Structures are given as C-alpha cells and as structure tokens.
Amino acid sequence: MRLRLLLHATTALVVLGGASREALLTPRPSGLVIITLDTTRADRLPAYGFGGIATPAIDSLTARGAVFDDAMSVAPLTLPAHTSLFTGLYPANHGVRENAGRALDQSHATLAGILRDHGFQTAAFVGSIVLDRDRGLSRGFEVYDDGRTEGNDAPKRRCGSDVIDRARAWIDALDRRPFFLWVHLYDVHAPQTLPMDVRRAYGDRYEGGIAYVDTQIARLLAALERRQLLSNTVVVLAADHGESLGEHGEQEHGIFLYQSTLRVPLVICAPGMAARHVTAATSLVDVFPTVLQLLGMAVHVPHDGISLVPALAGGNLPTRAIYAESLYAAHFGWGPLRMIREGEFKFIDAPRPELYDVERDPEEHQNVADVHLATASALYGKLQGMNADAAAQGVGARLPPERLQALKALGYLGR
Secondary structure, eight states, rough: OOOOOOOTTTTTEEEOSSHHHHOOOSSOOOEEEEEEEETTTTTGGGGTOSSSSHHHHHHHHTTSEEEEEEEOOOOHHHHHHHHHHHOOOOOHOOOOOOOTOOOOTTTTTHHHHHHHTTTEEEEEEOOOOGOOOGGGTTTTTSEEESSSOTTTTSSSSHHHHHHHHHHHHHTTTSSSOOOEOOOEEOOTTTOOOHHHHHHHSSSSSSHHHHHHHHHHHHHHHHHHHHHOOOGGEEEEESSSSSTTTTGGGGGSSSSSHHHHHHHHOEEETTTTOOOEEEEEEEEEEGGHHHHHHHHTTEEEESOOOOOHHHHTTTTOOOOOEEEEEGGGGGGTTTOOEEEEEEETTTEEESSOOOETTTTTOOTTOOOOOTHHHHHHHHHHHHTSSSSSSHHHOOOTTOSSSHHHHHHHHHSSSSO
C-alpha cells in the first residue's frame, strides 16, 4: 500500500504543458546534470548565508538559478535519499529504508530509465560504495562508474578528483544526442581525506571538504562549457542529507531528524531562467517531477513530489505536508523516528513527541508540543494515517558480510 500523506495525488502525469515551461525554456534543454553532495548542510554554504568558506563554482550556479531556501531530505542516509531523488517517491513507497537493507525494486521507474528510453545518453559517476551498482540506482544508466574494476569490488570511497576525471572524459565523448549525467561527490563525509593544500587552508575538515568539492564542481562545469553544452543544460545541485556536527548530541548523521541533517541545499538552473530564492518548503522528491517537466517529458509515473516549475517562473508553490524518516536507530535497538512538516511546524514522532516552530526556532531548541497541543495532535494524526509504520520491510542487514563491513568502516551500522 502506498503512503497516504500526499494530498496532491501521488499517481500523476508528469507533463509540461501550459505556458510556464514555454516561457522559461525555448528551445527545449538538451542536457541534464545532477550533482549530489554527500553530507552537506545547507547552512554551511555561502548561498545560504555562511561566511566561513568560498564556493565560487556553486555561487556561479546560484547566480543564474533558483536557490530553494527550505529544501528537506527524506532521510539522513545516503541510499534512501538518493533513491527518493531519482524516483520521486518517499522511502515507504520505494522500499529503500536504509543503506544496508534491500535494493530498489525493479518495478519502480527511475529518472535514468525514463530518459534513456527517450533517447538520452546516460551516465553516473559515484563516490561511495553506499551507491554501488547493485543497490538499484544503476538501472537506466548506460555507464555506471562506481570505481569498480573488472573482477573487483567497488572501493569504499573515491576522491572527488577521480570521480570528476571520469565524468569529464565521458563529457568529451558525447555525441549530439541529449544526455543525462549524475555526479556524486562524497568528500564532505567523515572521515574526510582531503588534499594537503585544502587541509592547510581549512582547519575545519568539514568546511574544507565543502571547499574541495566546489573545486571539483568547477572542473565539471568547465568541461561542459568547453563542449558548449552548459548553456542549454538543466543543472541540479542537491545534497542527500546534512551533518549534525554535535548538535542535539549527534556528531554525524543517521539517527535524528533535526534540521541539521534534513535541511539540504537545492539549486536548479535551467536555460533562460532568472536567479531567485524560493522560500517555500520543498523536498528531494520534488526533483523528479521538476526535471521531467523542464525536459518536456509526458510520462505517467507514480510520484510523491510536486513540480517546482511554477517557482522557477516566479510563482507560488502550495503548502503541503512533507515527510522524512530515520530507521537507522533500529541497528542500536532503538525505535524508528518519523517526521512530518507542514507550514512552520515540524512534528517528530519520538518516544517523547517533539514539535518545533522551525521559522521562529530554526535550531530546534524549544519543544513546543505541550504549548501547541492541537497542532501536535493534528500532525500526529496525519502520520498515523500513513502507511509508513516503523516495522518497515527492508530494514536490517541483507548485504553480504564483506559489504556490511565496508559500510561499518564508513561509520554506518555502529562502530
């Protein structure tokens, strides 16, 4: 049964139609590039007001695209978040609930599969074993480069320069057909293994990791520009989740559902569109219908997101409930957490219910569940009406022992 949270109809026609796209994108874009940054908080980027680092490549995207100020991940884990981004489905609907559980079932349509079927050249270059080709996201990619060499497993993690080197080589070999490129950069994820010059420049390894991936994004954009592809390409920059950095007692990510791990950067650039900031709350599930609409695809596909094209054109987005979950705590014998966000209020279904006014209290210091009982009760009721119960199938170790050991080495499944 599908998640019943979505008040905007989950089985929808992803079709452009109407004047909004025509006013934005004429002629139709010939390329799509999605760049995902692992473990990157929105509030650690200059585009979101942070002054501690320089990110000129990311700034070049924000200078000509839409910056979504209040974008939310669906889970503080890499595989579920990326699966939602590329299917438009919440984890309860695509079935990938954590990094070590089941892979994405072949019954679910993916962005790469749709675009390949429409004649796109497709390739992915990923930086972590968490996104290894057997996890389900490789379907639809003609090239899926996870660092695996013939006869050998993929490495646990790959340096961003290696990922970008291979992506640039693929760009150089493109023909005149439309293309879809996904690049995943893992360097911000702890433990950061950064070049010495970056380590010298940034005492903070987390911020240094962000500065380093920016240099790699610059190299990617330069390769597209050299082939004269960038001007007619949709570019999406997003993170899968953030990092707690010690807030709320969590050093990294995976367990809690606070803004430090759920609020992520999301930037969308499309040919001819104006730069703007969008304040409405959005979700990673919105990327799927948005890019299909920008590319003019008319596809009947179940999805849980909404198209953000109206916001790209300067219009408004509807206020609706947004969902996130964390089932990772089950590995430690704890219960799962679920979150629902609607308007300024965010409710976390925890052993002690938590309600935050994230507009007035963005760092979530004050639990106001006792003060706003009616709001907490209403949001809890919406969660109860969803088929996203914690006894979720797909949770638990189902991977081979050597793969589980590799995930543990990256900080997952306990220490």
